[in-house]
Amino acid sequence: MEIARVTMIPPVFTLPAPAKLNLFLHITGRRDDGYHNLQTLFQLLNIGDELDFYTTANPEAKVYENGLSLSCSNPALESKDNLVFRAAQHLQNQIQKNGSNTQSISAHIHLKKKLPFGGGIGGGSSDAATTLLGLNHLWDAKQSEGELANIGQQLGADIPVFIRGKTAFAEGIGEKLTPVTLEEKWYVVIAPNCHVSTPQIFSHKDLTRDTPVIKVAASLERDTKNDCETLVKTLYPDVNEALKWLSKFGQSRMTGTGSCVFLPCVSEEKAVEVLSMKPSKFNGFIAKGVNQSPLHEQLLSHYATGV
Numbered sequence: 001m002e003i004a005r006v007t008m009i010p011p012v013f014t015l016p017a018p019a020k021l022n023l024f025l026h027i028t029g030r031r032d033d034g035y036h037n038l039q040t041l042f043q044l045l046n047i048g049d050e051l052d053f054y055t056t057a058n059p060e061a062k063v064y065e066n067g068l069s070l071s072c073s074n075p076a077l078e079s080k081d082n083l084v085f086r087a088a089q090h091l092q093n094q095i096q097k098n099g100s101n102t103q104s105i106s107a108h109i110h111l112k113k114k115l116p117f118g119g120g121i122g123g124g125s126s127d128a129a130t131t132l133l134g135l136n137h138l139w140d141a142k143q144s145e146g147e148l149a150n151i152g153q154q155l156g157a158d159i160p161v162f163i164r165g166k167t168a169f170a171e172g173i174g175e176k177l178t179p180v181t182l183e184e185k186w187y188v189v190i191a192p193n194c195h196v197s198t199p200q201i202f203s204h205k206d207l208t209r210d211t212p213v214i215k216v217a218a219s220l221e222r223d224t225k226n227d228c229e230t231l232v233k234t235l236y237p238d239v240n241e242a243l244k245w246l247s248k249f250g251q252s253r254m255t256g257t258g259s260c261v262f263l264p265c266v267s268e269e270k271a272v273e274v275l276s277m278k279p280s281k282f283n284g285f286i287a288k289g290v291n292q293s294p295l296h297e298q299l300l301s302h303y304a305t306g307v
């Protein structure tokens with residue numbers, strides 16, 4: 001009964017969870033806790049997953065606990081490990097700890113998964129950020145962006161940039177953010193048919209970890225690289241092949257720890273043209289780089305209209 005009731009009711013709102021590219025990724029050292037200090041340029045994209053928010057949890061859902069439930073268009077991701085569910089639990093705990101708003105603290109979230117996962121384009125991290133911002137809005141929890149970014153950081157190094165919602169230069173483990181305004185280019189993104197494990201790459205003995213620290217301004221001007229690329233190409237031949245193919249059209253690079261690779265293009269037409277030549281063995285898409293997250297654009301209009 002409950003399933004029917006929840007699925008028939010329209011969501012209170014639907015929010016995007018945009019993807020990102022790491023335009024470069026320098027690893028500058030390793031911390032005592034095993035995490036790495038890095039410098040990276042996060043480019044937000046205009047496409048991503050989508051999350052539907054409902055005020056009532058669904059106890060019949062495969063993923064349900066303590067007034068929170070999750071469903072997903074990809075059943076493989078319907079688990080309590082999903083970053084959406086974990087982010088919701090963290091926010092719920094935080095609010096209960098603060099002792100505020102103890103009444104309306106239930107929710108069901110439906111995740112419409114569109115991005116490839118294990119692709120270095122931030123899918124899970126962005127879903128978690130959208131969950132935190134969306135539930136903060138749904139529950140009127142009044143947590144600041146800084147508080148939400150702190151909760152997010154406990155779940156993943158890539159989450160704070162999606163909470164802040166601005167294309168940014170990042171340092172630390174990825175949480176120290178300096179927003180930058182970039183030319184909004186189009187990108188061809190190729191997703192090889194493999195998932196790369198981020199912990200595997202960061203713990204590998206052959207990873208380059210000694211790139212000199214640079215200044216934010218220099219990062220926009222000088223030669224940069226992705227320190228994970230050589231290693232990932234060796235371990236994952238599909239990534240090597242995808243990069244080789246895309247590099248025929250211009251300077252191409254891997255994002256994050258892979259597996260996706262990307263090519264900046266001067267126009268949407270050029271990006272469409274390159275994508276149309278893609279061998280069928282790869283998946284791929286085109287996206288526009290944006291300086292402000294589509295999530296934040298939408299939240300601003302929600303607040304403005306009170307919807």
Ligand SMILES: C[C@](O)(CO)[C@H](O)COP(=O)(O)OP(=O)(O)OC[C@H]1O[C@@H](n2ccc(N)nc2=O)[C@H](O)[C@@H]1O
Binds near residue numbers: 038155156
């Ligand atoms: C490679 C990037 O995608 C670049 O944006 C991120 O640094 C990875 O961010 P993420 O997927 O949110 O990473 P987390 O879920 O926090 O960590 C996954 C694993 O990557 C390693 N990790 C991650 C980030 C970082 N700065 N140093 C690390 O060593 C850690 O071993 C950790 O166990």
Ligand SMILES: Nc1ncnc2c1ncn2[C@@H]1O[C@H](COP(=O)(O)OP(=O)(O)OP(=O)(O)O)[C@@H](O)[C@H]1O
Binds near residue numbers: 195
């Ligand atoms: N909401 C989610 N979407 C995708 N994967 C998730 C999600 N929640 C948990 N995961 C798990 O996280 C793993 C990594 O997926 P994700 O898409 O976040 O990686 P990624 O693109 O490499 O991310 P990043 O660029 O942040 O390193 C998946 O294999 C999956 O098991």
